[in-house]
Amino acid sequence: MISQFFVLSQRGDNIVFRDYRGDVQKGSAEIFFRKVKFWKEDGEEEAPPVFNVDGVNYFHVKVVGLLFVATTRANVSPSLVLELLQRIARVIKDYLGVLNEDSFRKNFVLVYELLDEVIDFGYVQSTSTEVLKSYVFNEPIVVEAARLPTLGPAGIFMQGTKRMPGTAVTKSVVANEPGGRKREEIFVDIIEKISVTFSSSGYILTSEIDGTIQMKSYLSGNPEIRLALNEDLSIGRGGRSIYDYSGSSGSGAVILDDCNFHESVHLDSFDIDRTLSLVPPDGEFPVMNYRMTQEFKPPFRINTLIEEAGALKAEVILKIRAEFPSSINANSIQVQMPLPKYTARVSFELEPGAVGQVTDFKESNKRLEWALKKAMVLLNALMLLHPKFSVVGGSEHTLHAKLTFSQESHGNITKEAGPVSMTFTIPMYNASRLQHGYSKNSAVRVPGTYRVRVRVPVWRYAYAYRVRQKRVRYVWLIRVRHGYAMGTAWVKYLQIAKKSKTYNPYRWVRYVTQANSYVARI
DSSP states (O other): OEEEEEOOOTTOOOOOOESSSSOOOOOOHHHHHHHHHHOOOOOOOSSSEEEEEETTEEEEEEEEEEEEEEEEESSHHHHHHHHHHHHHHHHHHHHHSSHHHHHHTHHHHHHHHHHHHHHHHEEEEEOOOHHHHOOOOOOOOOOOOOOOOOGGGGGGGTTSSSOOBTTTTTOSSSOTTTOOOOEEEEEEEEEEEEEEOTTSSSEEEEEEEEEEEEEEEEOTOOOOOEEEOOOOOEEEEEOOOOOOOSOOSSSSSSSEEEEEOOTTOOOTTHHOOOOEEEEOOSEEEEEEEEEEEOOOOSSSEEEEEEOOOOSSSEEEEEEEEEOOOTTTEEEEEEEEEETTTTOOOOEEEOOOOOOEEEEEEEETTTTTEEEEEETTTTOOOOHHHHHGGGGOOEEEEEEEEEEEEOOOOOOGGGEEEEEEEEEEETTTTTTTSOOOOOOGOOOOOOOOOEOOOOOTTTTTTOOOOOOTTTTTTESSOOOOOSSOOTTTTEEEEEOOOSSTTOOOEEEEEEEEEEEEOOOEEE
């Protein structure tokens, strides 16, 4: 059972607070924030998601800079409470559209009404947006999200159409568009989180992909949807192992170790043609979660070398190689490496012509940090003006770091440094080889209009238009010459049951690959 729920800003301001049982002191929010801000136990920099202070259990998750916190004196399953906090954040986002302090303050009556319906006297009642619509009567006050740039040059080929902004999904599933109308559209995100461990010699020791297909529907009337996946998909390894990284035809099936589906998904034809049928509920929900340990080609290779340069000096050489196609952009690349505890000073040397790279030495925890903010960008609007920002995919990035020690090293430096960890985000990239290039004959023949959320070089072709042939309208998600068509093979088509001949909702499909635990040993 939950005693209290509250939401704190990054400054510790109490935005929302609800006390359900009255068995925890009122100042718990202040106690929690001070404990989290000045956490220095067991050598950790950040507080764990669950900890205990004076007999009170604190559970928290961080969502877009806001801290969602629950307290209780009871012995409750941590995974249950953390999942509850994530679901509460998702429900509030479904109603408000965007999670920030402004949206909370302008809709505090609605937020408190939601909290009273989700939890009653500390016990969870429902976290379904579809169910809560019958009990929540306050209308949300729409708050516009921060203006972000569009998703790149793909919009060049969509003249006369509205390009997909980065904040396109940050709107309420309850509120209508200005003028009382509700835009008919549906969003599908295929998100994969990669876990890879490299040995000191560069070989892959462990590799795993945790993926999910997220859907957010703004369709009125809840029409039936058919989602077709890759026909080569199989579930269960059966003792097989696949080492082919090419992703070409004939390379074998993509094998998932296990998967699970949302309760609204019907699997009548899944074993036959890998098609999912469902009536999507309101709000954002996971259609499918899957896990894969089949061998795959990692997007980055990390090589590390440490050499002693005297009694009080050493040199570190970090090399990162992008293994994905040159048409893909990687964002938010961050490399970290713990250094020996007696490291006093670090000087950095980047390769000639390096742009958009930031290095730093965190003396408090003896850690080297290397950020590549503009790495792996082949072509975008910025590069058209400044060619020096171009770093072709497949190239290497090298960092030289010279270490100065406060005392003479006694032992092997490599045992006192590392491992190297890396975080990144790669839009429109699929590490599980569930997408590949589509030719003209591989068009997705589903009635409707698609908008492709993708960045592609200008000499490749990205279309979002209709072609009439006899009585059937064919739609191409994307067609590419001499390269990869990212975002077409995993979700082969997204079909929506028509309510009328003029009913033609928008469909958006996006692929995102992120680093979960990307580590290289030294």
